[in-house]
Amino acid sequence: MKHEELKQLLLKLHTELASANAMDDELKSLLTELNHDIHHVLSSDQSLNDPVYSALSERSLALSAKFAAQHPKLEPALREIGSMLEKIGV
Structure with missing residues (x-):
């Protein structure tokens, strides 16, 4: 259930990004990388042991x-995404 809630939060964030003012390249890059890593973790439990993914909540x-x-x-x-990641142990 928590994974579905996280996916919904990501969708909400993308919707809000679409209506947001232009953002600088650094923030866009950081957000894209975080989004990719979150989706990777959600699709594979093996990634939870990878140190790159172990601090996703802190990165968020x-x-x-x-x-x-x-x-x-x-x-x-x-x-909210960071809090949700923390709750699922990422």
């Missing part, structure tokens, strides 16, 4: 802090 929370200043509407969704 750090990224939400960067978004807070430039895109305050997106920050809550990223924070």
Whole structure:
């Protein structure tokens, strides 16, 4: 169930991104990388042991802090994704 909730949060974030102001290349790159890693973890339980993926919740929370200043509407969704990742042990 938590995986489905996380997928819904990612979809919500993408929807909000589509209506957001332009973002700089660094934030876009970080968000794209995080999104890819989250989808990879959700599709394969083996990735949970990989150190690259073990800190996804912290990466998401750090990224939400960067978004807070430039895109305050997106920050809550990223924070919620970080919390959800933490709950599922990623």
